[in-house]
Amino acid sequence: MKYCYECGHKLILKECYNCGVLDGIFPYCTKCNEFRFPFFNSAVSMVIFNKDFSKTLLIKQYGRDFNILSAGYVNKGETLEEALVRELREELNLEVLSFKFNESKYFEKSNSLINNFIVQVASEEFTLNPEVDSARWYSLDEAKAAVYQNSLAEYFLYLAMTKL
Numbered sequence: 001m002k003y004c005y006e007c008g009h010k011l012i013l014k015e016c017y018n019c020g021v022l023d024g025i026f027p028y029c030t031k032c033n034e035f036r037f038p039f040f041n042s043a044v045s046m047v048i049f050n051k052d053f054s055k056t057l058l059i060k061q062y063g064r065d066f067n068i069l070s071a072g073y074v075n076k077g078e079t080l081e082e083a084l085v086r087e088l089r090e091e092l093n094l095e096v097l098s099f100k101f102n103e104s105k106y107f108e109k110s111n112s113l114i115n116n117f118i119v120q121v122a123s124e125e126f127t128l129n130p131e132v133d134s135a136r137w138y139s140l141d142e143a144k145a146a147v148y149q150n151s152l153a154e155y156f157l158y159l160a161m162t163k164l
């Protein structure tokens with residue numbers, strides 16, 4: 001971000017010693033006298049496993065014929081943990097039994113920080129909400145072959161499998 005989103009003034013970089021817990025150099029508008037932190041979205045994405053971690057659930061969405069991971073944006077005021085529980089309820093009507101952090105990755109196309117979690121669900125029974133075209137459980141070997149090469153889904157899935 002080069003210009004202030006409120007007044008259009010050119011931003012400078014200024015040291016901030018008291019930005020809550022953040023100390024560092026940030027964009028600053030000398031006209032508004034405010035720091036202008038860059039905007040980006042936060043999202044959660046989930047590698048979903050059944051109770052004994054023998055299968056993983058992949059979904060298809062938006063009319064596209066390839067498998068992806070269940071994912072969604074984090075609402076303002078919501079934690080990552082709350083977002084993942086909500087998303088799985090909303091998209092698939094699944095209840096989370098346990099979860100742990102896998103890895104995060106910045107995704108340029110949607111200007112999003114994607115926070116991926118390894119999630120264990122209580123039941124393999126799901127119901128699709130209209131946002132989701134289809135979903136299917138795969139054995140772990142099948143799943144590796146069922147995701148697009150070099151996709152984010154592949155990246156998170158392979159990594160998750162090393163952490164089970």
Ligand SMILES: [Zn+2]
Nearest residue numbers: 004007029032
């Ligand atoms: Zn300004």
